Amino acid sequence: MTPGLPPASPACQRLSPRARVGGVLLALGALAFALGRGGSGESVAPPGIQAPPPMLSAAGWTDAVPHFARGWVSPPAHTPSVHGSSLCALPSGDLLAIWYGGSREGGIDVALYTSRLPAASGSWTTPRLEMDRVMAQQELDRVIKKVGNAVIFPDPRGLLWMVFVSVSVGGWSGSALNVRTSADEGRTWSSSERLTLNPFLNLSTLVRNKPIFARDGRIGLPVYHEMAAKFPQILWLTPGADGRLADYRVRNLLGQAGLIQPALVPLDENRVLMLLRDRSADRLMRLALSQDAGWTWSEARHTDLPNPDAAVDGLRLRDGRILIVYNHASRSRENLRLAVSSDQGRTWRAGAVIEETPWEEYSYPTLAEDRQGRIHLTYTWRRERICHVSFNIAWLDQRSLAQDRANSP
């Protein structure tokens, strides 16, 4: 007899032979139904990723005059604290940035804000509140303690996606991801949908960086897990015919323990580079390589670049080189630098210093390229504002040369 339960009557000990036949038929019917419903998700590696923008030779490069500009995405004192910006270039040519701001990181008054830099204008629009705790609670039908990191990106069909973190229980390690889409470049949004990505109460999946796009329409979004074990993951989102989310699944990269906030840089139609934030005592940026469009990954190896347990981002330039932005320190986030690799991440050449002030914080950088090939960078400036920097390859090369001269004996 089972503890806590009364002895069962003999009649309910076992099913009768007739009931067994009925039950088996019922099970087969349910199986046929479940199989018949099918699923739109794919369980195999994507057939390659969307080709990055065409490479241009130096001679074909039209933007030969060095360009550099610095500005602000968030107005002064808009919120006491800001962090975690994400940036994308929209099909219309506008830039759209998203970040979270409030009294402090993780505060209940924290909200997600967006600002737009119209292609024809030189200034960012007034921040617009996109999502706060109360709105998320209403859309997701559950208690929401706080919202956090968000990324926005347009897919190849022009639909804009927003993936954001919300927490119902505990701290950031209790995070879950939610998705919403916009057919009008972020002016209106669909209702949010909660994704279930973890078997243990769906706890602890976070997002930080932009995705890659597979040729079959799937979106490979780099995400990560933080509770107990820390490791990167790739969330594969499958858009339906109507553009909404039809299916999703996450692949855990359990072998890359201690590494989070993966940033993906497509090298060609099959190979993708992954940059990783190092939470181990080594404090060195790591790299992993995928040869099958982001489905499987090599073991992450150290680079010779330091990483103070801070987010990094990367971008494939139109001349084929890789640009990264990172904190060049092993203990603090008091500087922000660029580096360029001409050999697909094997070696790095120091680039410009974007920020450097002792005891201050410059962090969570995001890179995007606009239609003209100009590069845009947003980042957290001392937790007070979101800063925007734009430059071109000519400026990047000019600064790399200057850095080389400064470094030479």
Added chain:
Amino acid sequence: MVGFYVSAVVLLLWAGLAAAGRRLAPHGFTLWRRLLLGLVAAGLAFLALGGVPLWMRAFSFHSNPSLPLLGLGLVAWARVVLERDWFGSADWLALWGFGAAAGTVLYLHSLVATDLDMYFWGWERGLAASALGALAVLSIAGGLRAGLLLVAALAAFGLDALESRNAWDYVIDPIYWLLSLGMLAAIWLRAARRARRLGPTAAVHR
């Protein structure tokens, strides 16, 4: 989907209230009083604590209760409200055994095999449904009523009844897993205590 979760919370609250009522009134409640407890449970589910209804608090914490866990709630409800026992001891043992095994494999396998990603298999719709169907057929063919909970899980998976689209979430969840481990431990302890009480001679005679 919200209606599904509200129903589950009402059912569990109803079972809880009825169980508490049985302790207070050992001779049992009349059918009308038991139905009244159902209304009270429905009211409690919508009772707002800090502006949030109780059902929503439960849903926030545990968005994907497995079908076996919901089935356990239903069986408990039938026992205290309808005063009918739907499961026999073999069913209970099968349920606890399945919960303990499935939960241990799913939640702890990565401690042993770091490259194995068992949760991902739950998104392989054909594979997951076939495995679940085979398990349900075997259980029912063996005469276990508990197999019907696997049929319910299979049907719910086909309907995408839970928020999750992963088959694992339809058959196991952390609460069911921990409950299963606890119940198996209690069964084992009780058996060990009885064996000690009876002594070695009793074991020989048995």
